[in-house]
Amino acid sequence: MKTVLITGASSGIGKTTAIFLAQNGYNVYAAARRVERMEELKNFGIKPLFLDVAKEDSLVACVEQILAEAGRIDILINNAGSGYYGALEDMPMSDAKYQFDVNVFSAARLMQLVLPTMRANKYGKIVNISSIGGKVTLPMGVWYHASKFAIEGLSDALRKEVKQFGIDVIVIEPGGTKSEMTGLGTEYLNRISGETAYGHLAKGISKMYAATEKNASDPIVIAKLIKKGIEAKCPRTRYAGASGAKFMLFLKTILSDRIFDKLVMSQMK
Template sequence: MNNKTAIVTGASAGIGKATAIYLHKQGYKVFAGARRIDHMQDLVQQGIEAHALDVTSPESNQAFVDFVLANSNSIDVIVNSAGFSMQGALEDVAPKDAKSQFDVNVFGLMNITQLVLPTMRAQHSGKIVNISSIGGQMYSPLAGWHYASKHALEAVSDTLRMEVKRFGIDVIIIEPSGTKTEWAGIAMKTLLEQTPKDSAYRDIVEAYADGSFDGFSDTPEQIGELIYKAINAPKPKTRYQPSFSAKMMVIAARKLSYKAFDRRLFKQFRAMISK
């Protein structure tokens, strides 16, 4: 046991669950939060503290942080893994679904972060890890609202890093590309269901759903290990991409002209539709 305490949100599946398990194995006292408490019973059996958490509810966030502080003397790490995505053409995604992505990915994330900051400032140390996406630095069709929320998350993360650095707190952004989780299948099922049959974008939606998630290489366990390395680095980097392909996509998005990047994406989507 290393006597350090870590909070992990979105811990009922995917990156959040894998990270909670990995940090626990490394000796952290882990408090795992998620809406689906029944999906965290395996974490409880391993000795991880599990608690119901809906990051879009300020009351739920407060109750969770109060629970952590009642059972631990510190909050050394928070991994903000809770996330929501509604894929689809911007014209087709309902306003309420667009808003929900910001409620979870930005406002909810920042609310629980606000609640742990006084403890981190008092102890003059802490690591805030925000799970973003390569979409936080790029764009592509059919993911506009999701990417917009991740762009916003990266903006607030960069600002927060500047504000809290003098208190000994690091803010770290993790930018996966494709990860082998249940999210991919759920996202594609929802994409097909919420796109009208007569949508002007139905052809690219069907092509995207059929082939866009082939060949994902990153696993949640690999990302959990990366997060552990980041929070234990003497001087953690601002951003981490888990794979070579993710690094290349970010470099392309940042180095190519907008026109050149557009052409690259158009080429990929034309290839999908022609299959």
């Protein structure tokens, strides 16, 4: 039985994936700050753990506990994420740094912590949840997109480093997926930029999110992609799915930057 650690497991993609993998025979440790929201996961044989990904001691304690109990971590799913939106000019640098801490540096630190055991076992799957926002950008999302571009590049470089040890690095690029992050991000956007020189763009982004939220995919779509990736003998480097993902990535590949920018901005009105 393979042992899985998944972060950000108190809601959305993380929670759904934890349940789905447990139902399919995996030994799942679900980690998040809001442990009280993971109590129901125990009904599926899942072990909830407290984890604040922004704190070093919490990251170390989480991994050490799993290794002490299970003896190994076969699959790491870096799902915890922060989705603050706001104009670059308006956002405090402290919030920008926090977004990188959660979306990039905490994920990298967890990879450091699990790699020695994976190398020793000559087996491992590292799954990094990116976004189509790691390839396609929207205005007001500078720091979110920068962090997702970073996790894509980090994954590409790491893949080449650890392949020799039997470890695969897989990137998941969700499109529109039902998540509380959208609501939280929109609230932050309107608070930070709603009444500034960028207010018209903030309103446009908010309207677009409200419209796309209606067509957002259930997180099970991404959970199934993750399962497909970790069970493939030779997994693809990237799996994209959920509402609008493949179409937007296709347009990005065939259109020039300027034309793609015009297409994106036409949705902001």
